[in-house]
Amino acid sequence: MISIDGSLGEGGGQVLRTSLGLSLVTGQPFQIVNIRAGRERPGLLRQHLAAVLAAAQVGEAAVDGAFLGSTALTFAPTTIRPGKYHFAVGTAGSGTLVLQTILPALMVGSLPSQIVIEGGTHNMAAPPFDFLARTFLPLIEKMGPKFRASLERYGFYPAGGGRFVVDIEPCGVLRPIEVEERGDVSKPKVHAVVANLPRHIAQREVDAAGAALGCGMEQLRTTETKNSSGPGNVVMVEVESSAVVEIFTSFGKRGLSAEKVAAAAAAEAGAYLASEAAVCEHLADQLLLPMAMAGGGAFTAVAASSHTRTNMEVIAKFLPAKFRVEESANRTRICVSF
Numbered sequence: 136m137i138s139i140d141g142s143l144g145e146g147g148g149q150v151l152r153t154s155l156g157l158s159l160v161t162g163q164p165f166q167i168v169n170i171r172a173g174r175e176r177p178g179l180l181r182q183h184l185a186a187v188l189a190a191a192q193v194g195e196a197a198v199d200g201a202f203l204g205s206t207a208l209t210f211a212p213t214t215i216r217p218g219k220y221h222f223a224v225g226t227a228g229s230g231t232l233v234l235q236t237i238l239p240a241l242m243v244g245s246l247p248s249q250i251v252i253e254g255g256t257h258n259m260a261a262p263p264f265d266f267l268a269r270t271f272l273p274l275i276e277k278m279g280p281k282f283r284a285s286l287e288r289y290g291f292y293p294a295g296g297g298r299f300v301v302d303i304e305p306c307g308v309l310r311p312i313e314v315e316e317r318g319d320v321s322k323p324k325v326h327a328v329v330a331n332l333p334r335h336i337a338q339r340e341v342d343a344a345g346a347a348l349g350c351g352m353e354q355l356r357t358t359e360t361k362n363s364s365g366p367g368n369v370v371m372v373e374v375e376s377s378a379v380v381e382i383f384t385s386f387g388k389r390g391l392s393a394e395k396v397a398a399a400a401a402a403e404a405g406a407y408l409a410s411e412a413a414v415c416e417h418l419a420d421q422l423l424l425p426m427a428m429a430g431g432g433a434f435t436a437v438a439a440s441s442h443t444r445t446n447m448e449v450i451a452k453f454l455p456a457k458f459r460v461e462e463s464a465n466r467t468r469i470c471v472s473f
Contacts, residue, residue, distance in 0.1 A: 136163075136164045136166055137163055137164070137165040137166070137452050137453065138165070138166055138167075138168075139449065139452065141172055143445055144445025145441050146174065147174060147442070147445075148174075150167070150170075150449055151167060151170055151171070151179075151183060151186070151187075151208070152183075152186055152232060152235065152236045153424060153449045154449060154452075154453075155190040155237075156235070156424060157239070157424065157450065158190075158194070158210055158453070159193060159212050159215060160453075162212060163453060164209070164212070165452075166210075168207045170205065170206045171183070171206075178203075178204040178206045179203055179205045179208075180203070180228060181225050181226040181228045182224050182228025182233065182254065183228075185223070185224045185225065185228065186232065187201045188222070189233055189237050190210070190237055191210070192220060192222075193216060193220070194212030194214065194240065195214050196210055196212040196213065197209075197211045215240050217241060217245060217305070218248055218249075219248070219249045220249070220250050221253075222250070223252075224252070224253065224254025224255065224295065226254065226255070226295050227258065227290060227291065227292040227293050227295030228255055228258070229254065229262075230252035230253065230254035230255055230297060231255075231258075231262045231263065231264060231266075231267050232261050233252055234250060234252055234301060235267075235271075238303070239425065239428060241305065242275070242279075242282075242303055242306065242309075243307060244303075245307075247302065247303060247305065248305075249301070251298065251299075252298070252300075253295075254290055254296075255292060256286060256288075256289055256290040256291075256299055257290065257328075257369045257384075258386075259292065259386050262417065262421070263371070263382075265326075265384075266417075267284060267301075268284040268286070269380045269382055270380050270382050270418060271418065271421055272284055273379075273380065274314070274418075278306070278312055279307070279308070279309050280303060280305050281304040281306075282301060282302065282303055282304070283301070283302040284302075285300050287299060287300060288364075289330050289362055290364065291363060291366065291369075291386075293365065294363070294364040294366075295365075296364030297364075309425060309428050309429035310429055311471075312426070312429070312432050314378050314413045314414060314434040315435045316413060316435075317377065317413050318376055318377025320375070321375040321376070323350055323372050324350070324354045324373040324375075325356070325370065325371070325372050325397075326357070327340040327341045327356075327358070328358045328367075328370075329359050329360070329367075329368050329387075330362070331363055331366040332367070332368055334357065334359045337393075340368075340394075341355040341357055341397070342355070343393065343398060343401070344400055347405070348372065348401050348404060367386075368386065369385070370384065370385045370396055370399075371400065372400045372401060374407065376413070378413045379414060379418070381404075381414065381415050383400050383415070385398075385400035403415075407437055411435070411465040411466045414437075415436065416438050416439070416440045418436070419436035419438075419440070420440070420442050420443050420446055422434055423443065424446070424450060426471040430472075430473050431471055431473065432470075432471045433470040434469055435467065436467050436469060437467070439460050439467045439469060443469075456472070457471070457472050457473065459472070
């Protein structure tokens, strides 16, 4: 049985999610201690428990320690069962992170699957649904599987209540890809969403972010919706290149002006554009696991964060993957090999 120390690196939930995902893929059981030891509230929160229970269903796994607040867990899968699943986080915790836990096994499975997830769809410190649908899944499709993702209801913190559906057509074996050069880059687009809030907030945000990035009116868009259990606001800056569509997000919260929310997303997009990297550091974290499953691949990122390096260490416990990190002034090249 593989032993994992959950305090590894930054000691966050990614250590657990990567372990669950690769346990399903490889069939290897694992035991993890010190779950989320580096966080203010250690142990399993609702979204982490939802990921554990989802993985247990998909892998028909024997699990010990799956309860709120648990800091130790044993997980032993038996088989991968494709099919239709409905998982509810129960809070505004990220549903996209629950999906990314079970996705690796299902996208190389024997039959198609459909996943319905209820919970948070647009969360701080987690990939929003738009990133999943526009950035991550289209890039993974180049490795073989096919996806169809649809957002049925927004879920913002603290109300949650969002809902999305992802159909998965597996490919059996992933093929390696290289994402090293951006190629042609389109002008950034700014999209602000307000749920159960005044439209002028979104307008101020796109105006501010657009001015910072030199966008014309045709690159600015606002969405006002009541299709949400509670209020919420997100600003997204989309940068499309020949290689990938990158999305940079910032979330509105009480006491923070619309202009400051917009500035945060614009600054992150600006830093990416100023580099020579093909992907941002958030996508870098998420590419490592599928590339290791494919047996190889390479990409250039803005930086190799502590999150990225921690993920490398966890992946290497399940797969014979080797990672080479080559840092330069304007980008970091990461190569995955066996």
